[in-house]
Amino acid sequence: MHATPPSDAEVPDAPRRRGRPRSDAATSAVLDAAYRLSATEGLRGATIQAIAAASGVSKMTIYKWWEGRLQLLIDAYMRQATVMLPLSETLPPPEAIRAHVQQYLVALRGDLGRVQLAVLAECMAETGNSELFVARYLSVRRALGVRVIRRGQRDGSIASQRPAEALYDQIYGTIFYRFQFGLKGLDKGFVQALVDTAFAA
Known part of the structure; x- marks a missing residue:
């Protein structure tokens, strides 16, 4: 990447x-x-x-x-996020996703979260939408996450047979929404339960 x-x-x-x-x-x-x-x-x-x-x-x-x-801010964000938030393709898929969301939660509370807010604000100010952020960053990360989830569905470690895209969006979309709007309750226990619920049969 x-x-x-x-x-x-x-x-x-x-x-x-x-x-x-x-x-x-x-x-x-x-x-x-x-x-x-x-x-x-x-x-x-x-x-x-x-x-x-x-x-x-x-x-x-x-x-x-x-x-x-x-474009520069998105690339700067992507570069740092790639370093800080590696998503393993060798660990068992549920373990890889659980570890990743916990890392994401910690990162959002620091500089990465502040830069994410700035990048999305710039997207809205410049273009009126987030399409460039999706094309330049989110689509790449989402494709990787979906690939990991599909692998878990194939090997049986993820019981849910809902589309992998829906499971990814359920997990990461919820985290993003709560962070973006400053809603309470976004903590380690919440994201752990979020993943477990999404992956259950």
Whole structure:
């Protein structure tokens, strides 16, 4: 899974751009700066100018690599979420999902949760919907989760035979909804029971 947009070298038949080739170190610096500023300063502080200053990469270069701030913030969020929230494809599926939702719960209470709120706010402000977030991040993570759940249904470790997509949405959609709107009761016991209920026959 790529957390950043592919470089020209990774895209077949991509037209060559003039100037210096894309630097992995510079890309990482931009993504780190975008994530850090979103977490600590919110959207008001995470401007392209501030990101350029914090990363040491020019605004012109940033705009060559990303269409705009929204795409950059989503990629910064995805990169960090991929590192912080690995979903095992080797553990027994119920165990993998249980571990993952607990990690997600902890992450939401920290910087990742603040950046998630900022990214979704930027999506609504820029486009009026969350389609770009879904296409660039959520669809990738959802596909992985659905794959793990299907494996559990095939091996019998997950008793429910409801569509794997419905089970994934029941679990993660509930967590997302409660976090997004600040509802009480989103704790370790709640998410454990949520998974157990979803996976029961």
